[in-house]
Amino acid sequence: MAYVNNIRMFVRVYELGNMSAAARDQRTSPAVASSRIAELEKHLGVRLFNRTTRALNPTEHGRLFYDGACRILEAIDSAEAAVMEASQSPRGTLFVAAPLGVGRRFIAPAVPAFKAQYPQIDIRLRLSDRMIDVTGEGLDLAFHLGPLVDSDLKVRVIEECPRVLCAAPAYIERRGMPRDGQALIEDGHDCLNLRFPGAREFQWTLQTADGPRRFEISGPLESDDGDVLTGWALDGAGIVLKPLFEVAEHLETGALVPVATDTPPIPTQLACLSPSRRYRDPKVQVFTEFMVDHCKRALRELQP
Missing domain, CATH: 3.40.190.290 (D-Maltodextrin-Binding Protein; domain 2)
Known part of the structure; x- marks a missing residue:
C-alpha cells in the first residue's frame, strides 16, 4: 500500500499545486507528503516536480505520470468498491460538505441515523456557505444549493426549492x-x-x-x-x-x-455533487441515497 499511498499523494500535490495543501487533504504532515513524493521520484528515477521557494510545478515527466496515476487510482478504487459492494458492508471515511442552511437543517440531524444503519462508515462534515471546490478539497460528496455549472462532477438533483x-x-x-x-x-x-x-x-x-x-x-x-x-x-x-x-x-x-x-x-435547486472517481464507491452511494431520500421528504413537508 505504500506505493499506492505515494501515488495518491502525488495526484493530490499535482492537483492542488501545494505540498501543504495536499498533506492536509490526505490527513498527514507536509514532511510525510514530501517524503512520499521523494520516494516516488526515487522509484521512477525522474523528478516529478520543479520546486522553488514560491512554486511547485510538475515537470514533463510529472505531467506524463499524472494521467497514468489517475487511471491506476481509478482502477484500484473501482476494484475496492466492487469488493465492498459484493460484501454488502460499505466502510471507510466520508468527507462531506454542505451549505450552512442545508447542513444544519437536513444533513447534520440525519447523520446519527445513517451512522446507526452503517456503523462502519465515519462522517467528516464541513458546513460553509462559501463556494466549494469539491475535487480540490478532497471531498467525496458535496451538497449544492443554487444554479449548476458544467463540470466533470457527477450530479444528482434532489429537489427544486422555492x-x-x-x-x-x-x-x-x-x-x-x-x-x-x-x-x-x-x-x-x-x-x-x-x-x-x-x-x-x-x-x-x-x-x-x-x-x-x-x-x-x-x-x-x-x-x-x-x-x-x-x-x-x-x-x-x-x-x-x-x-x-x-x-x-x-x-x-x-x-x-x-x-x-x-x-x-x-426557484433554485438542491443537488449533491461527487467527483467522477468516487461516485461509484459504495459508501458514497449509500450515503447519497440515504440523504437524498431524507432531504426530499423533509423539503416536501415544508411545501405550502
Missing part, C-alpha cells in the same frame, strides 16, 4: 412594502447580501411578466453566512432572499412577511 423575498413587519412599517423588484431599486430598499468570493447573490433573479430578470440590488449589510442574514432580517434590518425551507417557520409565525410578491424569486 425561494422567497421577505422582511420583518418592523422594516415594512419603517420603509414601506415594495411591490416588485423595480421598487427594491427605485425606493433604495436595504437588501441583505450573501457575499463571498464567487457569489452572485448581489444580483437577484426574479420572475417578471417578461420572464426572469436580474436585479442588481444593494444594501449596507452583507455576510458570508446565510443564517446571519436571516437574523438581521428578523431584527428589521432589511429584505432577504432565502430558500423557503430556511424561513418557513418565521413566515408561519409572522416574524417575516413576503415582499415584492409581483416578481417572486425563481
Whole structure:
C-alpha cells in the first residue's frame, strides 16, 4: 500500500499545486507528503516536480505520470468498491460538505441515523456557505444549493426549492412594502447580501411578466453566512432572499412577511455533487441515497 499511498499523494500535490495543501487533504504532515513524493521520484528515477521557494510545478515527466496515476487510482478504487459492494458492508471515511442552511437543517440531524444503519462508515462534515471546490478539497460528496455549472462532477438533483423575498413587519412599517423588484431599486430598499468570493447573490433573479430578470440590488449589510442574514432580517434590518425551507417557520409565525410578491424569486435547486472517481464507491452511494431520500421528504413537508 505504500506505493499506492505515494501515488495518491502525488495526484493530490499535482492537483492542488501545494505540498501543504495536499498533506492536509490526505490527513498527514507536509514532511510525510514530501517524503512520499521523494520516494516516488526515487522509484521512477525522474523528478516529478520543479520546486522553488514560491512554486511547485510538475515537470514533463510529472505531467506524463499524472494521467497514468489517475487511471491506476481509478482502477484500484473501482476494484475496492466492487469488493465492498459484493460484501454488502460499505466502510471507510466520508468527507462531506454542505451549505450552512442545508447542513444544519437536513444533513447534520440525519447523520446519527445513517451512522446507526452503517456503523462502519465515519462522517467528516464541513458546513460553509462559501463556494466549494469539491475535487480540490478532497471531498467525496458535496451538497449544492443554487444554479449548476458544467463540470466533470457527477450530479444528482434532489429537489427544486422555492425561494422567497421577505422582511420583518418592523422594516415594512419603517420603509414601506415594495411591490416588485423595480421598487427594491427605485425606493433604495436595504437588501441583505450573501457575499463571498464567487457569489452572485448581489444580483437577484426574479420572475417578471417578461420572464426572469436580474436585479442588481444593494444594501449596507452583507455576510458570508446565510443564517446571519436571516437574523438581521428578523431584527428589521432589511429584505432577504432565502430558500423557503430556511424561513418557513418565521413566515408561519409572522416574524417575516413576503415582499415584492409581483416578481417572486425563481426557484433554485438542491443537488449533491461527487467527483467522477468516487461516485461509484459504495459508501458514497449509500450515503447519497440515504440523504437524498431524507432531504426530499423533509423539503416536501415544508411545501405550502
